[in-house]
Amino acid sequence: MERSLTHIALFAALIAVLGLVPRLDLATGVPVTAQSLGIMLCGTVLGAKRGALAVLLFLLLVALGLPLLSGGRGGLGVFVGPTVGFLIGFPIAAFVAGWVMERTTLAPVWAAGAGAVIGGIGVLYPFGILGMSVVLDKTLPEAALLALVFLPGDILKAALAGLVTQAIARARPAALLSRA
Amino acid sequence: MLTLTSPVDTPLHHLPAGAKLAALAATTLALFATHSTVLLAAALTLIAALHLIGGPRFAAHGARMLTPLWPFVAVVALWHLWAGQAQQGGTIVLRMLAAVAAANLVTVTTRLSDMMTVLERLARPLSPILPPRRLALAIALVIRFIPVLSERMALLAQAFRARSPRRSGWRLLAPAALAALDDADHVADALRARGGVG
Numbered sequence: 481m482e483r484s485l486t487h488i489a490l491f492a493a494l495i496a497v498l499g500l501v502p503r504l505d506l507a508t509g510v511p512v513t514a515q516s517l518g519i520m521l522c523g524t525v526l527g528a529k530r531g532a533l534a535v536l537l538f539l540l541l542v543a544l545g546l547p548l549l550s551g552g553r554g555g556l557g558v559f560v561g562p563t564v565g566f567l568i569g570f571p572i573a574a575f576v577a578g579w580v581m582e583r584t585t586l587a588p589v590w591a592a593g594a595g596a597v598i599g600g601i602g603v604l605y606p607f608g609i610l611g612m613s614v615v616l617d618k619t620l621p622e623a624a625l626l627a628l629v630f631l632p633g634d635i636l637k638a639a640l641a642g643l644v645t646q647a648i649a650r651a652r653p654a655a656l657l658s659r660a
Numbered sequence: 661m662l663t664l665t666s667p668v669d670t671p672l673h674h675l676p677a678g679a680k681l682a683a684l685a686a687t688t689l690a691l692f693a694t695h696s697t698v699l700l701a702a703a704l705t706l707i708a709a710l711h712l713i714g715g716p717r718f719a720a721h722g723a724r725m726l727t728p729l730w731p732f733v734a735v736v737a738l739w740h741l742w743a744g745q746a747q748q749g750g751t752i753v754l755r756m757l758a759a760v761a762a763a764n765l766v767t768v769t770t771r772l773s774d775m776m777t778v779l780e781r782l783a784r785p786l787s788p789i790l791p792p793r794r795l796a797l798a799i800a801l802v803i804r805f806i807p808v809l810s811e812r813m814a815l816l817a818q819a820f821r822a823r824s825p826r827r828s829g830w831r832l833l834a835p836a837a838l839a840a841l842d843d844a845d846h847v848a849d850a851l852r853a854r855g856g857v858g
Contacts, residue, residue, distance in 0.1 A: 482848040482857055485794060489801035490809075490844040494837065496802070497809040514833065521837060537798055544775045545664045545767045546803070553728055555664045555767030560688055560759040562732045616736055617752045626735065640830050647834035648841070655841040 484530060487657065491522045491534040492541070499550040513550035516634060519570050520600045520641040523577030524592035525648060527658035532575035539567060565611015566604060573604040581645075581658040588649035588656065593642030600641070601634050662803070666721060666768040670714035677774035678781070684766045691759045697747060700754040707761045714769075725764045726757060733757070794857050805843065812839045 495518035523531035538548065547554035559567065577592075577599030584591045605627055613623035649656050666673075672680070691703060711719040733753050740749025776799070780792055813836050820828040851857055 482851040483845070485798055485857055486801065486844040486848040486851065487841070489798045490805055490840045490847070492798075492802045493805040493809050494840045496806050497813060497836070498833075500810060501813065517833070525837065525841070537802060540779075541799065541802055544779065544799075545770065545772055546662065547664050548806070551728060555725075556684065556763035557725065557760040557767065560763050561729060562756065615756055616732065617748070618739075640833065643830075644834045644837055648837055651834070651838055652841060655838075655845070 487526055488530055488534045488537060491518075491526055491531075492538040494518055495522065495535065495538045496541075496546075496548040499548060514637070515550045516570075516600060516604075517637040517640055517644075519574050519604075520577050520592075520596040520638060521644060523574035523579075523599055524581045524588075524595050524641055524645045524658060525656060526578065527582055527660075528575045528578035530657060531578040532571040535571040535574045539570065542567075560615070562612050562615045563608070564615065566608040568611065569604040569607025572607070573599040575599070576603045577641075578658050587646070588659070589642045589646035592645035593638055596638035596641035597635070600638055601631070604634075663772045664725075664764075664767050665771050666714070666718055668714050668718040668721075670718060670769055672710070672713065672765070672769040673771075675769075677770045677778045680766045680770060681778060684762055687762050688759055691755050691762075694755075695751060697751050697754065700751060700758060704754055704758040704761070707758055707765060710765060711761070718768075722761065722764060722768065725768070726761060729756060729760060797857060801847065805840075808843070809836065809840060812836065 495515060498518040499513055499515035501514045519535055522534045525531070526534060542548050542554045543556060543559060545555050549558060558564070577595035580595030580598055581588075581591050584594070586594070605624075608630075609620060609623045609627050612618065612626055613620050616623065616626075618626070645656070649659070654660070687703075691700065694700060708719070711722040733756070736749050736752050736756075740746060740752075776796075780796075783790065783792060783795060813832065816832045816835050816839075817828055820832060
C-alpha cells in the first residue's frame, strides 16, 4: 500500500519536474518539453492503474493552483483553454501505455515504445483534437491539422520513453512495477 | 514557484472558495452556451473589471497569464479573416479569453489551503475507496518532492557537464526516473516504519 502511494506521488512529481526541464525548440519552431514523456513513463514504468492515478494526482495539483504544466501554466484556466483535450487524455494515455506494457511479453524497449506510441499519440491525440475543435469551434479535420505540429516531438518522446524504460528495466528490474 | 495565488490582496481573496468555484462553473457553462458576440464582449469586460478591483499590478498579472493563448488567438484570427467570417472568429476568441480569464481569476484569488478544503468536501463521497488522509498525504508528498527531484536533476546535469563537453540532452532522463523510484521506495519504508498510511 505504502509503496503504491509513494510511487504514484513521486511520479506525479516527476511529471512536474520534467515540465521544468529547459525546453528545446524543434525545427518547426514548436516548443517541446519532456512533460508528455513523463506521462508516457508513468504508464510504462508504473503500469496501467498506478500510472493513470499518478497522472490524475498531477492534474489535481494543477487544478488546485500549482503552476506545474510546462511553461509554468496551471490553475483552473488550463481546463477551459484550447489544450484541455490533451489534459483529459493524459491519464487515459498513461493507462493505455501501461496496459500495453503489462499485456505484452516483448522486450521492455519495444513494449514501452509501442505503449507510448499507442497511448501517448494514438489515444491522446483524438482527445486533444476533440478539445481543440470544441474550444476553437473548428471541424475535427481542421483541429487535427493544428495538432499535427506536436507530432514530430511526440514520436521522438515515445522513442525516448522506450529507451528510458529499458534503462530502468536493466538497472532496477524489480522497480518496473508494470512488469512486476 | 509554488502556487499561482496572487500576493496582492484583493476583496475577492476573502470570498468563500466554494462560492467562487460554483460561480465559475456557472459562468463557464453560460459562456459556452451563448453565441452572441455582444454578450461575450460584455462578459470579458466584466471579468477585466473584476481584475481591476485588485489594482493595476494584479490586472497586469492576470493579462500575462493569458499569454499561452496568443498563438491560438492568432490562428483563429487568421483563419476567420481569410474565410471572411470575422464575426464568428471574434466570438470564438472572446469566449476563449473570457472563459480562461475567469478561471484564472478564481485560481489567483484562492489560497491552496482553501482549495484543499473544498477538495476534501468534494472528495468525501469517495472516502470508502479513497480515504481523505491518503489523498492529503499523496498531495503533500508531491509538493515536497518537486523541489527534491528538481535539485536532483540539477545535480545530475552538473555531474554530466563536469565530465563531458556535450549537451546532456536525454541522457539524464533515466537517472532522474531511477532517482524517483528509489525515493519512492525509501519513503514507503519510512511510512511503514511509522505505522503506515492508515
